[in-house]
Amino acid sequence: MPKVTFIDLEGKSHQCDIANGLSVMEGAIAGGVPGILAICGGSCACSTCHAYVDDAWADKVGGPNEIEDATLDLANDRRTHSRLTCQITMQPEFEGLVIHVAKND
Numbered sequence: 001m002p003k004v005t006f007i008d009l010e011g012k013s014h015q016c017d018i019a020n021g022l023s024v025m026e027g028a029i030a031g032g033v034p035g036i037l038a039i040c041g042g043s044c045a046c047s048t049c050h051a052y053v054d055d056a057w058a059d060k061v062g063g064p065n066e067i068e069d070a071t072l073d074l075a076n077d078r079r080t081h082s083r084l085t086c087q088i089t090m091q092p093e094f095e096g097l098v099i100h101v102a103k104n105d
């Protein structure tokens, strides 16, 4: 299973194994990563799974689609590499992915 490293708001890193086909959000919740709330359960409606894709991974992961883009406008402190982690589906190419948790409240 691909490993994803989450950096939380305090700079602490959390490594999670996330099966291909699951969302990055699902992996974060299963791994107890603080700050990923996912209140809507992954339906792209709440923005509380907001995070920043690490600069080194941004091209590979890509940007949001139109629906995600609209929901991201609800997020706190949206930045260039903001994504909703419920909308990033794990695949083998994402082995080693690094995600920075945003301030979700």
Ligand code: FES
Binding pocket: 025, 037, 038, 039, 040, 041, 042, 043, 044, 045, 046, 047, 048, 049, 050, 071, 084, 085, 086, 087
């Ligand atoms: S879990 Fe609600 S938008 Fe991702």
